[in-house]
Amino acid sequence: MLVWFLPVFLVFLMIGLPVFFALLFAPGILLWLNGQERDLALLYRNLYNGMDSFPLMALPFFLLAGEVMNRGGITERLVQFSQAFMGHLRGGLAHVNILSSILFAGLSGSAVADTSALGSTLIPAMEKQGYTRRFAAAITAASSVIGPIIPPSGIMIIYAYVMGQSVAALFLAGIVPGILVGVGLMIMVRVMADRYDLPKAERIVERGAELKPVEYWVSFLLLRLNLAGVFYLLAGFLPLGAAASGLPLYIGLLIPAHFLLMFYRTRVDPDFRVVCKKAVAPLQTPIIILGGILLGVFTPTEAAAIAVLYALIISFGVLGVMSGKDLVDVLKRSAMASATVLLLVGAAVSFKTVVSLSHAPEILAEFILSLSENPLTLLFLINILLFIVGMFLDAGPAIIILGPILGPVFTSLGVDPVHFAIIMSVNLTVGLATPPMGLVLFVASSVSGEKVETISRAILPFLAVEVLVIMLITYVPAISLTIPRLAGFVN
Structure with a gap:
């Protein structure tokens, strides 16, 4: 009888019951009707246990860091930085929109935040340049799905927690797929540019701009530290790396890094240089997060807390664009978002209890294997299922519901757990921009004033x-697994 929990859950969703209550009521009613009162108590006790987790604390911290960076005027700097690189191309602002989404993904990890922040800036600018409003809204919505793919990613934290996977492994596995989505969208814009005669954009929007002394020296230092870090990594592949290592080598590499940047300084436009320096401090966030995790300096949860501290230092101390009143509003918004997600995760852990009691994964595995024994065929079918689910259900709840059911099935078929996590995450994330119920479509409609239908x-x-891109990720596992494998997170 317990196998009916999923149909009952879907009925509750169709009548408008919030996902959180549907996740608890559907299995709860069936356990009660089945006379399993002890399991019913376990179901609701796991609601709290599901939220009481140190790794899960990364989620509210990343949400808070994204809110702080968004409120701190980071969006405008990223757009100007992207425009300095891509604005001269045909369809320049469309390319800028996509590149800004890639950069913004490393700060927020949220498609909704991406659509709202970048859309309010870029959609009016694109319309002013001669783009139709529906095209501007469409490219904003399409590129915003990169946000939850490139780390940090809220849905990957949820998947890792619900399915017992490594957050760091999923973060690293999402880098190349996220970039592939961005490159694919840029190619499509280039194809459309000639056909629809898309306009170019001005590369430098603000000429004669100056940096505050604090921001100038912070960018001056960070650029040299980062370039020396690149040299240090390259030195590991050269004989020099065997002769010297550690901090002395790194300090020594600061000297060539400085002279290379001074050489570069004399050969670029001063306004271009200022635009780049404005983006240095914000773009340090993903470097701190991934660098610290890979070097073993801190865990993903600790990285999230450090990201919040860094965002506060940049927004208050370096850029000076936030006030105490802004911080109160940021804390309220991030608290509400965190509460919503954590309640869903807690309900998911309870839901997972009934999934295991009902033997649904075993039943589903038998059904799937009856369709075909070829894993490639089954992956194609599951992609279709996930795509359809993504049209109607948000990525977070979909992962919470389907992850415990589908994950074990495909792992038993020989699919790497991290690979399947990326397939599922990317597919459901694209669903955020898929008609008829894609969430970012409604956000883009709200920002642009254009109808969802258009x-x-x-x-x-x-x-x-x-x-x-989803099909490439599905059938070429190396796209997702190469970086985590090189980092030692995947065998």
Whole structure:
């Protein structure tokens, strides 16, 4: 009888019951009807136990860091930085939109935040340059799905917790797929640019801009530290790396890093240089997060807390664009978002209890294997299922519901758990921009004032690119697994 928990859950969703209550009521009612009162008590006790987790604390910290960076005027700096690199191309602002999403993904990890922050800036600018509003809204919605793929990613933290996977492994596995989505969208824009005569954009929007002394010296120091770090990594592959190592080598490499940057300084436009320096401090966030995790300096949860501290230092001390009143509003917004997600995760752990009691994974495994024994065919079918689910259900709840059911099935078929996690995460994330119920479509509609129906038609070419990337990720595991394998997180 317990196997009916999923149909009952779907009925509750269709009548409008919030996902959190549906996750608890559907299995709860069936346990009660089945006379399993002890398991019913376990179901609701696991609601708290599911939230009481140190690794899960990374989620509210990353949400808070993203809110602080968004409120701290980071969006405008990232857009100007992207425009300095991509604005001269045909369809320049469309390329800028995509590159900004890639950069913003390393700060927020949220598709909704990406659509809201970048859309409010870029959609009016694109319309002013001659783009149709529906095209501007469509490219904003399509590129925003990169946010939860490139680390840090809220849905990957949820998947890692629910399925017992490494957060660091999932973060690293999402880098190349996220970049692939961005590159694919840029190629599509380039194809459309000639056909629709898309306009170029101005590379430098603000000329004669100056940096505050604090921001100048912070960017001066960070650029040299980062370039010396690149040299240090390269030295590990050269004989020099065997002769000297550790801190002395790194300090020594600061000297060539400084002279290389001074050489570069004399050969670029001063306004271009200022735009780049403005983006240095914000773009340090993903470097701190991933660098610290890879070097073993801190855990993903500790990295999230350090990201919050760094965001506060940059927004208050370096850029000076936030006040105490802004911080109160940021804390309220991040608290509400965190509470929503944590309640869903707690309910998911309870839901997972009934999944195991009902033997649903075993039943589903038998059904899937009856369709075909070829893992490649089954992966294609599961991608179709996930794509359909993503049209109607947000990525977080979908992972919470389907992860415990589908994950064990495909792991038993020989699919690497991290690889399947990326397949599922990317597919459901693309669902955020898929008609008819994609959440970012409604956010883009709200920001642009364009109807969801018109945005849905304009976004179809970009969705086709994203589906192609999903298939590449599915059938070429090296795309997802190479970086975590090199880092030692995947065998």
